[in-house]
Amino acid sequence: MDKIKEIPLFSNMSEDSIKALEKISYFKSYDADGIVFYEGDDPGTLYVLTEGVLRLYKTDPKGNELYIHQFVPTGLIGELACFENIKYPATARFITKGQVLKIDFQKLQEDFFKHPDISMEIIKSLTKKVKILSNVIHKEMILTSEAKVAKFIVENSELFETLKNTQIASILNITPETLSRILTKFKKAAIISIDKHHHVNILDDITLSSLFE
Amino acid sequence: MDKIKEIPLFSNMSEDSIKALEKISYFKSYDADGIVFYEGDDPGTLYVLTEGVLRLYKTDPKGNELYIHQFVPTGLIGELACFENIKYPATARFITKGQVLKIDFQKLQEDFFKHPDISMEIIKSLTKKVKILSNVIHKEMILTSEAKVAKFIVENSELFETLKNTQIASILNITPETLSRILTKFKKAAIISIDKHHHVNILDDITLSSLFE
C-alpha cells in the first residue's frame, strides 16, 4: 500500500485533506520482528497499521512478554500516548512483515483536530481499545489458566492446527508446560481429543464451556 | 445537582440541545453502597456521574472484588457497553452517597450522535478509560504485591492517614495480611517508618522507588 486514500480509515476524506495529511506522514515498512515502538518511548507519532500483523505487549521486570493484542489492518495505534502525551505504555512488534503510516501527531492536531470523520474514527478506535483492555483484564485476572485454555479452545480451536503450542501459550500468557499439563488433563477427562495433525476435537462442549462461564 | 446545564460536560451546549437531553434522561440518587449497574447487566443507559465516589470493579468466580477505579464527578460511565452494545463489563457501586444522570442511549444516538462537542467529550472520556485500564494492567500484571505497595506509598503516602489498611489493601487488590507483611518488611529494612497516627515516612526513597521502576 502506498496511497493514503487506499486506507479505509481515510477513504472518504476530501482530496485537500488527503494532500494535507500526505505532508505530515509517510509509510514505513518492517520485516517480521521489526519494532515499531518500545514501551517507554516518547510519543509524538500516530500510527496507522496498513499491512501485517502487529503484536502489542508489555514486558515485566523478569523480561517476560505480557501479550495484550495482535492488530491486523486497518487500525490506529498509539493514539493514547499521543492524546495524553504519555510514553507508549506497551511495545509494538511485527509478527509478519508489514507496514505502517507514520503521522506527525503535533501537526495532525493543528490541521485536523476538528475533522468530524476523523473524530468518529478515533472514537471507534478508542472504543475498540477499551474493549481489548477490558478483555485482557478479564482474561488475565479473572480467569484461571485452565479457564483461559478452555475459552481459547472453544473460541479458536482452529488455531491449534496452524500454531505451535509455544505460540498459543504466549498468546494466553502461560508457559508451554502449563498449557501441556492442561491439555493432558482435558484429554484424560475426555473433554477434548487431539489427532495427529494437531486438530482439536471438542468432545464435551458443556463441561468445557462451564470452565470459563 | 438537578440541572443538566450545571454538568460541566454539557455546560456549553445550546438551550435547545439541553431541552432535548432533558427529555431522554433523569437524575437518580443513591446511598453509599448503592449499585448503579452490575457486571453482566444489559446496556442501554449511559451514566454521567454527578455526585459522590463511584467504584468500578469486577468480581471473580470466588466472589472477590477486583478493584479497577474509583470515579469522581464529572465523568461518563458505561459508554463502552453502550457503544459496543455489550453487557457492562464491571459493576459500579457508590462508596459514598451520590447521584448520576441516566441517559437513554438509543435516543441519545438518534438525536445527538453527531454533536461535535459531545464527540470531543466522548473522546476524552474514552481516552481516560484506556489510560485507566492500561494502568490496571500494568499494576496488576506487571507489578508484584511488594512493588504495588511501594508505588502506592510513593504516590499516595498521605492516604495512609485517612484510610484503614483494609481499605488500602482492597484498592491494591491484595489481602490485608499481605499488606501488613510487606509494610513490616519495609519497616524492618528501614525503608519507611510509621508513626502513631498512621503517617508513613519514607526513609529510603531510592530503594523504595527501585522496587517498582
Add this chain to the structure above:
DNA sequence: CGTGAAATTGACTAAGTTCAATGGCGGTGG
C-alpha cells in the same frame, strides 16, 4: 477500663513458574 474492629503473625494451601530430564518427530545429509 472494656469491647469490638483492625492489625499482626504463623502455619498451611493453591496455582503456576522454573528448571531439568526425557521423549518424539521431522527434515537432512551421507
Add this chain to the structure above:
DNA sequence: CCACCGCCATTGAACTTAGTCAATTTCACG
C-alpha cells in the same frame, strides 16, 4: 535408507508468590 540433529512437547520436582485460615494482639473510642 537410516542415523543424526534440533526443536518442540511432556513430565516430574522444587520453588515462588500470595491467599486462606486461625489465633492473638493492638488499638480506638465510648
